[in-house]
Amino acid sequence: MVTMLQQSSKHFPPPTGIAFLLNLCLVCCLGCCLSCTHADYKHSLRTQSLSFPRHQPVMLAAYQPWFGGTSHINVGYSSQDRTVLERQIADAKQLGISGFVVNWYGCQHQFEDSAYALLQQLADADPDGFKVALMYDENDSNLANPTDAVLADLNYAYQRYIARTSQLSRSAYLRYNGQPVIFVFPKEGNTDWNRVRQVVNTWDDRPLLIYKDPTEKWAGAFDGFYAWVQPGKSGWQRDGSNWGQDYLEYFYTTMTHSFPQKLAVGGAWPGFNDSRASWSLNRHMDSRCGRTLEQSLQMFRRYYDASRPLPFLLIETWNDYEEGTNVEGGPHGCKS
Secondary structure, eight states: OOOOOOOOOGGGGTTTHHHHHHHTTTTTGGGGGGGHHHHHHHHHTTTTOOOOOOOOOOEEEOOOTTTSSSOOOOOOOOOTHHHHHHHHHHHHTTOOOEEEEEEOOOTTSHHHHHHHHHHHHHHHEEEEEETTEEEEEEEOOOOOSSSHHHHHHHHHHIIIIITTTTTSOOTTOOOEEEEEEEEEEEEEEOOHHHHHHHHTTTEEEEEEEEESSSSTTTTTSSSSOOOOOOTTTTOOOOOOOOHHHHHEEEEEHHHHHHHHHHHEEEEEEEEHHHHHHHSSOOEEEEOGGGGGHHHHHGGGGGTTTTTTTEEEEEESSSSOOTTTTTTTOOOOOOOO
């Protein structure tokens, strides 16, 4: 298990853009966010020259690799377009983001797998050391042998992307204290994660497994937990007023008090609106003219400092346009 929470900075570019992210949208909010443009946003960013202490968390962003396929909305680009991916990496770096955590469903989802492979290749070529990591969506398609299905997916990912003998260069894969990091997004499957832990422990390059939300049930199987955008115990509000403060307070309190030796990955988001998604449940979290992102970005400071730094902070998300959590393209609009 992870017992050392000091992040070595030599594997990541310096987080010089954190200052701007902490104030994302606020420049535009001096007027009205409805008038904000992506050009204004990028120009404001380029004028920033602030630097930050090393104890700041490494900034990551959740990335959706399925656009351009047939099962999601058209956002004007393909996740398999090399030029698009190169631009996204460059834009993310300008915002102080050091890596993408990419939704991945196994090799049976060929479009997403191919997009991830290309993204890892391009990150490998990035001169600033941009990183990528897998966020594995639990395979719940095999009800008879769910754990075997998960192990097949993870073994494929390991052999192709992570192992010393991997098919692709593994130098761009995200690591913490030298170990590769795999995020897990749970579904309704019945995976025996203790068995998964036993198997991945036999890999030559033992990974750190990071699960969504802290849980006692699988505490022995996972090296840490990450926060994910949600409103918390009071639930979704029709007017979108619940931006997730309760949830983030729960997450950071639980991690610092109940799981202090586990790796904590904080979360931040600009809002939420799943009206464009085919699976919409009419859930909404108001951007509040940038305050939702700003406040969620700063929540970790109540619980972590230089003596106990937060290793990673995950922006949720870079480009999930279907659930309205994207920071790609600039600040979200707000009501006048």
